[in-house]
Amino acid sequence: MAFWRRFCRNRSALIGLVILGFVILIAASAGLLFPEDPFKLVGRAMSPPGENGFLFGSDTLGRDVAAGMAHGARVSLLIGLLATSVAVTLGVLLGALAGYFGGWIDDVLMRLTEMFQTIPSFIFAILIVAIMKPSINSVILAIAVVSWPAVARLVRGEFMSMRNREFVQACHIIGMSDWRIMVREILPNCLSPIIVTGSLMVATAILIESGLAFLGLGDPNIISWGFQIGAGRTVLRSAWWVCTFPGIAIMLTVLAINLVGEGLNDALNPRLRERT
């Protein structure tokens, strides 16, 4: 409860949570609200918002923009969560090993991490998707591959600072295995920064996916917000609604996730806030 109270102290985090909750609700009920395939050509092409029964208008082929947004919310959130999970798992694993053992293991893993960090992440993601066939799996993989180094560095730092603490030394003395010390003792103590970073990474992942889809590197069989914007960009002057509404959706969702992440940070690291 203390956590929840601390979270609620941050008004903007609450607003973020409400928006995010709404997006999740829409994503969950997309199948009920718009039972048809969002790619289906359901009416007059380029109808403005509110006309011909289209809440947010229709695109160049007569597809319902609102239906695309609802189904796109699903894809965006799914990709955000999956890509982040993969990246966090990988990052935690490598960061923990490097931070805990140090020495040559640390050297090898950190040089590897740096190698990934020196490549601009979005361009790297484009490269990965372009080499593999654009599909939802390759997009998730690409986002995960460019996202894990940040987590690895963070976790490594946390593990290094913890590995010489008294409680860890005590564990060594009673003969606990390294694996158990890492997982059961140190990891729970550095969960809060991981959760905060992870939540912010979801927002980044959604942005990267949108960017890829905008450039035409998304899965052509799956609708997403970035795809909608990319498909509507050519008609921006004559049918502004096709990319404007999905654009607003991306902006609000990413903003909401960032606010929630900030709120989590405040709630999980209360001393940090008091210091500032």
Add this chain to the structure above:
Amino acid sequence: MVRCTLKSLTSESLVKKLCTAALAIAAVAVSSQAISQNAGGTLVMIAQPEPPSLAPYLSTSGPIGLVAPKIYNGLLDYDLDLNPVPELAESWEVSDDGLTVTFNLQEGVTWHDGEPFSSADVQFTIMEVLKKFHPRGPNSFREVSSIDTPDALTAIFNLERPAPYMMRALSAYESPIVPKHLLEGKDVREAELSGNPVGTGPFKFVEWKKGQYIRLDKNENYWKEGLPLLDRIVARIIPDASTRTAAMESGEVHYGAFGAIPNIDVIRLRELDDIGVTTDGYAMINPMALIEFDTTQPPFDSKAMRQAISMSVDRQFLIDNIWFGYGKPATSAMTSNYEPLGLYTPTANYPASPDVAAANALLDEAGIKPDADGVRATAVIDLIPYGEDWRRLGEYMKQAMAEIGVKLELRYEDVPTWLKRVYADYDFSLNVNYFYQLPDPVIGVQRHYGTDQIRQGTPFVNSTRYSNPKVDELLAAGAVEADADKRGEIYAELQNILAEDLPVVNLFEMEFLTVYNEKLKDHTPSAMGAYGSFDRAWLDN
């Protein structure tokens, strides 16, 4: 003249007055025409992308075609109805058996370096350059066994068999006549001429600033009296599409062809008073959007399946909603632009509006039944990776084909992967693509259907592996038939067979757009359009 013959009927003085008035009007008309055709000025056109070289005798690359025909001449040019008109050949004669073609050349033609032009140049160009090094030359001139040059102004082509299509491959773009004295005894591929062209055309090459512009100046000694009208042509290289649009809008450039200005911007620009748009000048190219099928594998080894797809595509929808109204629904295996040649026949299975019910009935009848989910077949559709338009087309296909129970999944890869998949590995089911049908079916259509055109690894030939002895026979007969009517009959039969078999379903005849500033006049006097010489083009101030 007519009025003067009325002399006996009316008073002489009245007739005199009338005749004087008529003459005066005629004089005014003539002089106003002369005044309106301003000589001088610099035309700025867009070359996009930058040409790899200026050697039209080695490569048919589009941007070379924009610049080189201003420097080189062909033997012939073609009017908007595709009729040949004189260029370097003042007149020509085809023998009755079609085996000898005699070209009488223009007098007083000189190369830009001052050397005289003669029939030896023609002989050398065709036999030693185009037949050996040009991408399409070996095909265009495959029947030419030798060229006789009895005098400096006569070139006699001796053919093995009649080759009526050759007469449509003699433009400056397709078959430029190049100087023998600068190429003879040299490695044609490496010769300096490719970067420093010397032709007989209306403009001389002056300068090429890589990445910026190519400058051509008026050829003062041009063999056509009083031409060219322009002082200079500057071909500017502007890689970014929105910058090109802005340059056109501001009047900085006068001319952009082959989609240099994207369609979506064209529909905005065409509303401006000083900007014009035309689809003329592409009749020699004839691009056709289409779907190729793997006819050797299920589900598209079934003729009924391919027919059903052709019947249920809304071609007009694609044109209106994806290509912004530019295009013409396909009605046959061959473009309707062949109509002036008498080679075009509208055929069955290309309905004006889609008929989903009939398509479903056809499939039911053929025994291709839908399963519990209404799915008759599933397949992956490959899309030509040339831009967003083609993805939209794929998305449309996926939806439209669901109506007849064909469940499609889209695949969009990079160009080399896609080319390898379709033309080297044959690892596809159906493929959205576009082909240039060019000015004659022998050059543009035959490669898509002939059994001898199943050339694994060569792009843009028969990937469907359709093989029909009757079709091969008709293609062979059509290539050598000199009589226009008989040729029309051969191709009519061919088109009907192809409409029945449909190894390729044509979607629509694409229309490229030329955008120009209204100040620029007479830029498209021939079917060559942007690939023309521009010797009559002029700028109105």
